[in-house]
Amino acid sequence: MAHNNNHTHLHGQALPKVLLLLPNPCFAQVEANNSHKFHFLKAWASPLPQDQFLETHAGSVQVLLSSSIGPPITAQILHLLPSLKLLVTISAGLDHLDLAECRARGVAIASASKIFAEDVADMAVGLLLDVMRNISASDRFVRDGFWVSKGDFALGSKIGGKRVGIVGLGNFGLEVAKRLEALGCNILYNSRKKKAFVSYPFFPDVCELAANSDVLVICCGLTAQTHHMINKKVLLALGREGVIVNVGRGAIIDEKEMVQCLVRGEIGGAGLDVFENEPHVPKELFALDNVVLSPHHAVLTPECFTALRELVAGNLEAFFSNKPLLSQVENN
Numbered sequence: 609m610a611h612n613n614n615h616t617h618l619h620g621q622a623l624p625k626v627l628l629l630l631p632n633p634c635f636a637q638v639e640a641n642n643s644h645k646f647h648f649l650k651a652w653a654s655p656l657p658q659d660q661f662l663e664t665h666a667g668s669v670q671v672l673l674s675s676s677i678g679p680p681i682t683a684q685i686l687h688l689l690p691s692l693k694l695l696v697t698i699s700a701g702l703d704h705l706d707l708a709e710c711r712a713r714g715v716a717i718a719s720a721s722k723i724f725a726e727d728v729a730d731m732a733v734g735l736l737l738d739v740m741r742n743i744s745a746s747d748r749f750v751r752d753g754f755w756v757s758k759g760d761f762a763l764g765s766k767i768g769g770k771r772v773g774i775v776g777l778g779n780f781g782l783e784v785a786k787r788l789e790a791l792g793c794n795i796l797y798n799s800r801k802k803k804a805f806v807s808y809p810f811f812p813d814v815c816e817l818a819a820n821s822d823v824l825v826i827c828c829g830l831t832a833q834t835h836h837m838i839n840k841k842v843l844l845a846l847g848r849e850g851v852i853v854n855v856g857r858g859a860i861i862d863e864k865e866m867v868q869c870l871v872r873g874e875i876g877g878a879g880l881d882v883f884e885n886e887p888h889v890p891k892e893l894f895a896l897d898n899v900v901l902s903p904h905h906a907v908l909t910p911e912c913f914t915a916l917r918e919l920v921a922g923n924l925e926a927f928f929s930n931k932p933l934l935s936q937v938e939n940n
C-alpha cells in the first residue's frame with residue numbers, strides 16, 4: 609500500500625492542497641467557505657522562508673492561488689513548484705504572471721476577467737463622464753463656496769456624438785462600448801486583431817485611432833507589447849480637446865509624458881484608475897481640475913467579490929474533479 613505523506617487528512621482522506629503565498633482578504637473568505645474541501649497551505653504563515661516552504665511542498669502542490677497585488681509569480685517560484693498544474697489569479701490582469709514560463713510548464717491559468725467586466729466598464733464610463741462634465745471639479749467648486757463668490761464655472765462637453773476609441777476590445781472594452789453606445793457615442797477600436805463580430809471601425813494603429821477619437825479608453829492588459837503603447841505621439845494625436853481614460857494598467861501609458869501633456873494643455877483631460885507606480889500618483893496631477901483620480905478601485909464592489917469567491921471555488925472544484933475550468937485564459 610502506498611504510504612500517504614500528506615499532512616492533512618479528513619476521515620483518512622487527504623484534502624487537495626491549494627498554495628497561497630500572501631495573505632489576502634479574498635483568499636481568507638475562500639478558505640473560510642471551503643476549508644472542508646481543500647487544504648490551504650499558507651507560505652506567509654510558516655516560519656520557513658518562502659523558498660524553503662515551497663521546496664517542502666514541491667511534490668504535492670498542484671494549484672497556486674494568486675493576486676495582482678504583491679510580488680509577481682516569477683519563473684523562479686514556478687521552478688520550485690514542479691507539480692504545479694493550475695494558477696488561479698483573482699485578477700483580470702495577468703501582468704504579474706510569467707506567462708511564458710507557465711506555458712512552457714503546462715500550467716493552466718484561470719482569471720477573474722469576465723466577472724469584473726461590468727464593474728470596470730461602469731468605472732470607465734464614470735471617469736469619462738466625470739472628466740467631460742466636470743463632476744468632481746463641480747463638487748469642489750460648490751463645497752469651496754465658489755458658487756456664491758465666483759458664480760460661473762467652466763462648461764463641460766456633450767457626451768452624445770463623441771468618438772470614443774477603445775484600446776482593447778476584450779471583456780472590458782465590449783462592456784464599455786455597450787454603455788457608451790447607449791449614451792450616443794460613436795465607438796472605434798484598436799485591438800490585437802480585428803473582431804469579426806462587431807461593426808465598429810477598427811484601427812490597427814493606435815496613433816490613428818487617437819487621431820480619430822475625442823476620447824481614448826484604455827481597456828487592454830499590460831504586456832511587453834502594450835507597455836508605454838500610449839506614448840507622446842499618441843497623446844499628441846489625441847489632441848488638446850482629447851480625453852484619456854485608463855482602467856487597464858498604469859504602464860500602458862507613458863505616465864511621465866501624459867503628465868507633461870496634461871500640464872501643458874496638450875491633451876484635454878484624464879480619468880485614471882491605474883498608475884505606473886501605485887499607490888504613488890504624480891503630484892502634478894493633484895493641481896489639475898480636468899483630471900479625475902481613483903485608487904485602482906474599478907472592481908471593488910461587494911457584488912463583484914461575491915462572484916469572485918464563487919468563481920475561485922468553482923475553478924478549484926473543477927480542477928480537482930477533472931472538469932473544464934470556469935475561466936481559463938488562453939496563453940499561447
Ligand SMILES: O=CC(=O)O
Binds near residue numbers: 701702
Ligand atoms: O486590476 C485588477 C485586475 O487585474 O483584476
